[in-house]
Amino acid sequence: MARYLIIAASSDIGAATCDLLRSAGHVVITTARASGPDVDILLDASDFAAVERAFTEAGPIDGVACFAGSMVLKPAHLTSREQYDDVVAASLTTAFATVRAAGRHMRGGGSVVLVSSAAALAGLSNHDAIAAAKAGVVGLTLSAASSYAAQGLRINAVAPGLTQTKLTAALTATEGSRKVSEGMHAIGRLGTPEDVARGVVFLLDSANDWITGQVLGIDGGLSSLRPKVRG
Template identity: 45%
Template sequence: MANNYVILGAYGGIGSALTRRLADAGHRLFLVGRDQARLQPLAAEVGAVGFARADATASAEVESTIADGAAQLGTLDGIANCFGSLLLKPAHLTTDEELEATLAISLKSAFATVRAAARTMKQGGSVVLLSSAAARLGIASHEAIAAAKAGVQGLALSAAATYASRNLRVNCVAPGLTKTPLTERITGNEMAAKGSLAMHALGRFGEASEVASAIAWLLDPEQSWVTGQVIGVDGGLATVRTRG
């Protein structure tokens, strides 16, 4: 059965993997991203119902594009927010502007997504937000991104409780280090990659398709009894140690 989904951050590494996965399964999509020039060819490739540009840091734009997507799709079964950023700095070197931008892209856009879902998805459905393994354990120089992603997790849990009576499910996926254009400066740097790989119990980086698979699973109406969960797709980073 084809479902109707809005994908935010659709052309990013994880967002594009999710978009193609859902399109291949026959679902109807409305795509949202910050750069229309990158968004348009992806929408054409997958035959999206529509697409729109939105600034991830502007709540009004995020909410209006979700409402627009719902209108074009007719009904809305789910929303996935794949917007994100990666700031690797210790707190004492992080400026207010950098902190505010990190919080806005990840946490503020997630809040706007939940708010729009609550206003738009009157018959229920699924909202999936993107957190990070960095929100579940301490990793050096991740203060800003960890704060933002921990906020996303708290938001998901509270919203799951608030909207459960309306059958609106809210969940999080928390990846470990995943190979995407955003993380290439780490995964493509031999020294940085070696240190990071040692922290992942499975001994490798994640693939965007693996994170997308978990998001797609949570979006599916078949998972109608899953809400308020933070699912780690992280190679064991947040929970497993193979050395004593």
């Protein structure tokens, strides 16, 4: 039995990850910005000091996964500074705060899993801010994996394609938009929270302790096999 801290556990993928970990008999400590029936710690994950306090409150852990994020789908020239700052804070600063706290508190090693995006690995129109932030997560994963390897701390990330969650619901609100989105994925369907959660659980598992500095694409082929789609 292991102990895991799940940051932004109220997200659809975070909740699916919690379910998988608990079904395997692990202890899960959850955080979210708002209180709820399955929230152990209230947390603004972009606040460095608050994230450190969450690690302290969680106690000894074997791994942590951060699912915090947001989405703005606009080209750069239509993106305001406030929108840009919000995306970077939610998608990159939270990841950095998680790694920072893990480096300070997980002195005996363990696993950190971050969330990037297929948008960071493939050119998708109107994803400029989110692609920039999630590409930062890729760079953070690679650098931090090197920084903390001697500490026994593994740093990896998943990079999902379009996954059916509350955050992406507007992208597939009509049959036409859904078909276009499905057609961008070589496998021909959108992802589910469970698709991504299984990858996160794999990377958290101490049985896979020879894996670090990796970005696992869980994207139905979007980043490497997708058809050429304009729009």
